[in-house]
Amino acid sequence: MNKVARRNIRVSLGGRVSVRPCGPLPDGRSVHVLPTDDTIQGLTGNLVDSFLKPYFYEAFRPVRRGDRFLVRGGFRAVEFLVVGVDPDEHVTVCPSTVILCEGE
Helix, strand or coil: CCHHHHHHCCCCCCCCCCCCCCCCCCECCEEEEEECHHHCCCCCCCHHHHHHHHHHCCCCEEEECCCEEEEEECCEEEEEEEEEEECCCEEEECCCCEEECCCC
């Protein structure tokens, strides 16, 4: 399990976890994410087009409010925080999901 996944489930290296199926997640209508400030210093351009669309493109990734994830692109790595999801706390990002990346 990588560092980002461990942080999302709040477990340290060597910690014990149990895994169980959670059933189907609803398709997300929208997902609101914000970049971590220290990972975008000196970065210009549209983060949605450069990082988020390629990351989520047809990957059907599950996310929940509070998750952090790392996206690599353009010789950089940018960390994002999920600050909101609709319609539920846990959703699957699908091709019809609107990805928002504005605000504080």
